Amino acid sequence: MPRTAHPIISFAVFLTLTVSCATARAQDPCFDYDLSGWSPTGSIVLPGGALDVAGTADGYLLVGGPDGLYTCDLNDPGAPTVTGYLHTESPVVEVATDGVIVAALTADDRLLTGVRVAPGTVSWSGEISLSFASRLALENGLLVFLQGNAQLATMDLSDPKTPSYLGWVALPEISNDLAVANGLAFLASGSSFVLVYDLSQPAQPQLVGSAGRFASGTAIAVEYPRVHVANVSKVVTYDASQPSALVELGDSSRLLGFTNRLAADRGLCLAASQEGHLVHLTAPVDTATSAMGHTLLETPPTALDVVAGNAVVALPDGTIHVYNPAQGNYPEVKRVLQENLPAHLVVADGLLYALDPDYEPGPGLTVSVLAPPPDDGVYLGAVPYFGTAQALDVRGDRLVLATNLTSLALVDISNPGTPLYISQRGQDVDTDDVAILDLSFCALGRDDFGAETLVVYDQATSGALRLASALRMPYGTVQVIGLGNRALVRARFEMNGLLMVDCRDPRSAAITDWVGTEGSTVDVVARGRYAYVLAEDGHVDVVDLSDPYHLDVVQTVELGVSAVGGSLAIHGGLLLVAESFRGMTMVDISTPEGATVAGAAWVPVTGDLLAGAEVLLFNDPLYKQRGYLPAACGALSAAGPPSLRSLALDVRPNPFNPRTELFFELSVAASVDLEIFDLRGRLVRRLLAGESRSGGTQRISWDGLDEGGHPLASAVYLARVRAGTYTGHAKLVIVR
Missing domain, CATH: 2.130.10.10 (YVTN repeat-like/Quinoprotein amine dehydrogenase)
Structure with a gap:
């Protein structure tokens, strides 16, 4: 990942370390349901x-x-x-x-x-x-x-x-x-x-x-x-x-x-997507469907049906999977449907702060306990705001918000039941995001000429907000995070990556360094000395912030799936990545410089992700729904599938008599099944049954015998190898 020069910053060469998506276990509080997927019977x-x-x-x-x-x-x-x-x-x-x-x-x-x-x-x-x-x-x-x-x-x-x-x-x-x-x-x-x-x-x-x-x-x-x-x-x-x-x-x-395929019978509805997701939905007589099981198929299915109460899935390679609906493993997600769902939320100390356009008697900043239905929406306190909500941030007993009428408003939340305005400013910029620093406040947006600007405010002794400085930012800056007396700014387009801004003296804020990211940035979160940047092409960069004059990418984690429209949250020792195609990927960041994918959770609600101590919240204004998922304590119960990009199966010699060898490559360690079928689909020999194999070239010998040790007749046979969610096939010909 080369760093692009910027006229006001001097850069040093750095080395980006890349890690494969090896399986791992996170040892911090996380989810206690099975993450391995819904398995065929x-x-x-x-x-x-x-x-x-x-x-x-x-x-x-x-x-x-x-x-x-x-x-x-x-x-x-x-x-x-x-x-x-x-x-x-x-x-x-x-x-x-x-x-x-x-x-x-x-x-x-x-x-x-x-x-x-x-x-x-x-x-x-x-x-x-x-x-x-x-x-x-x-x-x-x-x-x-x-x-x-x-x-x-x-x-x-x-x-x-x-x-x-x-x-x-x-x-x-x-x-x-x-x-x-x-x-x-x-x-x-x-x-x-x-x-x-x-x-x-x-x-x-x-x-x-x-x-x-x-x-x-x-x-x-x-x-x-x-x-x-x-x-x-x-x-x-x-x-x-x-x-x-x-x-x-x-x-x-x-x-x-x-979703492009459906089947239903006997209270079971089956849905599949063109990305290969298979979902089992219950279909009660008088209510809508609710998700109960999920798996990620080897390839998108060609057809679905429900036969004798079982889910049946056909894959392009001729594999027919049969699933028992009683063995689904979808985590329960409690939903709230709202036509005009708040788009600006912050979770802090178990409380949910929201700029709610539907609050009565008018739009309001609401404070509630972060809880799923039926306890959600029970307000501890509220205060009205004016205009259209644009941004929100919380730190300690202070809250800042921005609307299309105010660049920044400061609210005292020391008593969450009675939030009180301290001060507010007119519109210095059309604000996209706000952040609270130790001694100042930031509003990131566009000035009257449309130029990207970071405005830094401080407080007079009277408590009034004062404009301390305005710093021109590169085109495409969209997000700001407060880090003590510094601001971390995420940019797209012109300088795609992260910029560090020194605000120790609010009157002379200055950019101290920039680090670039391959692929357009989507979201950033920070904890301690590290920031985590999500890119659209499906990777997370771990950035060391310990030296504000030299930001350094110390790890890159490939997620193996597009992250367009994704979001990030930190929960315990896990970085949670919500995205449209897999639901949620979990990255173990207990050692940030050795961060690696720890698993995937099949969660049917996407959008902005916020993490509380006991509850995860997915907020999706586009689909007018909010989802609550319990975050239970316990070690990660199952690792995600190995990140195998392809699984080619080769047979040499072929045709053969009496013996041949089967070759395939594993990019990471995996549990492997290798089976031989006749052309009627009957299993004739199992060469590997869930055997743990290390990464590298695999070489398996077959003597042409069936499970009972009898020589198989001259014919064409089909070999299938499976590792995680990846499958390879090859035809074998015995000539006696």
């Missing part, structure tokens, strides 16, 4: 891949793949098996069933129709050309599908030997997903969000209802009368008992990533 691997799935009420799963249709028995979730296979010339990209009739759409625009002649067997009996079709749904012999995303079409499959096209209706807007139940078609749509069509006249479906939100519906699942619709990062639940007047029951907590 059983899995099966199908050759070639899995493109779509459809479950049946009697516990079977139909899987469309690149070379045909598979039938799997999931009645024993711990040991799923393949019971049938039908070859097709073109990949089966979508599959649907009503329990008896089966419809499969191939990549060459053919619709194959048939029946389940036995629970584990399907027989084709009909075929018809079908162009621009997607999102097949089948109920009582009626096939409903989207045609080019702008038409809802129907087909009669009551006699699978002679499928017949019935008709179509133009949709008022492009739709993204479709589900059918109780003679109704439900569509996840654009601005209407949900569309409901009556199928009693299948040749001409009739629009009978809709429900709107200011967002597009990305996926839909129905367990009638409940309808679940994904809204990018939430799941909204409706009661469809009256299709013409859908009743919104509520929505889930904010989920992680971009």
Whole structure:
């Protein structure tokens, strides 16, 4: 990370140390729930891949793949098996069933129709050309599908030997997903969000209802009368008992990533994102969903379903995972929904200070105990402010705030029940952030000419605030933290990184040093002699502040995930990083110069993160919700996944007889599974079972024998290696 020259500062060369994301354990108070993820109870691997799935009420799963249709028995979730296979010339990209009739759409625009002649067997009996079709749904012999995303079409499959096209209706807007139940078609749509069509006249479906939100519906699942619709990062639940007047029951907590797949049955709703997050949501009859389980998949899934009460996930490589909903591990997050949520909060000594625009009789600075519902929002004290809130800081018995009318206002909070204004200044700058120092106060913002400026104030003997100095700052300065009689300023753009400002004499404040950061800065926190800077590209720089004339990056921690829109908080010996895609990453900073990733917590609320002694608070004005998470004492119960960037599996020699070797590379130590499957997905040999392996090149020998020590026949087999959340595959050929 080179340091960029600045005309008023002299710099020295420094060395940046980089640490890999090795697993670690933090020994300070943290969270006592399992952080390892929601684990499958059983899995099966199908050759070639899995493109779509459809479950049946009697516990079977139909899987469309690149070379045909598979039938799997999931009645024993711990040991799923393949019971049938039908070859097709073109990949089966979508599959649907009503329990008896089966419809499969191939990549060459053919619709194959048939029946389940036995629970584990399907027989084709009909075929018809079908162009621009997607999102097949089948109920009582009626096939409903989207045609080019702008038409809802129907087909009669009551006699699978002679499928017949019935008709179509133009949709008022492009739709993204479709589900059918109780003679109704439900569509996840654009601005209407949900569309409901009556199928009693299948040749001409009739629009009978809709429900709107200011967002597009990305996926839909129905367990009638409940309808679940994904809204990018939430799941909204409706009661469809009256299709013409859908009743919104509520929505889930904010989920992680971009939700694009849903499935629901037997009180279980399953949501997956294009980033690979899989979330198990409960779906009570009369309320919205609530998160109960989470895992991060090896890759984003191609399809989801709920079969016999179990969650089923298909991955592109052909892996089918089965999850037991009773084994979820989502930490309980208590939410507060508020239309005009305060954006400016500070937690200090167990109290929550907020600039609340909805406080009555007018906008007010409120003081409350940091506590989840039902105790949240119980004010100890409050005092009004004027204008639009812009910034807030607390230190000891003093509080400073800024609005669009005042650059700085000083408040006495020695008695939190009766906060009192001491002094306030008119608008010297359009303030972005404020900070309290030992002998002065800072307001960071833009002057009348739009120039970035740090204004330093002191107090007259009367207590009035006086402008002591104004220091021109580089373009893009956005955050200031008070450190004794110095101010630490975070910048983006022109001088991306941190600047140290000496304010010991408020009348002659001066920049003493700057340190740069690769990747645009997102947030900064400080404790003791160290500051922690989060960058958008997903790393944290640890900066030594002990010499204000020579700031030095002493450690860089790679998080392995983008941190755009992220935030930081310190809790005990952990640096908590909240970001949109993984929820919260925990960095062990008990030794700051050896900081390393300690784990990830699957928390379904993001936004600004604040840490109290016993409660974590996530404040997300964009999604109009605040979440409270208990922070229980106890050592970190499980480390996060090893940071393996790729896991290529190589086989040499291949083909082979009688012995071969499998090679793969681990960038860090990890627990590894290495298994061999036949082309029907049956496990034939387990070479490694959760074995702890050190980092480096791994070399495993296989003698071509099965678990019982018998030679396997000449055939193609599939090897799968798993380490953490990473997976590698390779085909092996035995030639006897």
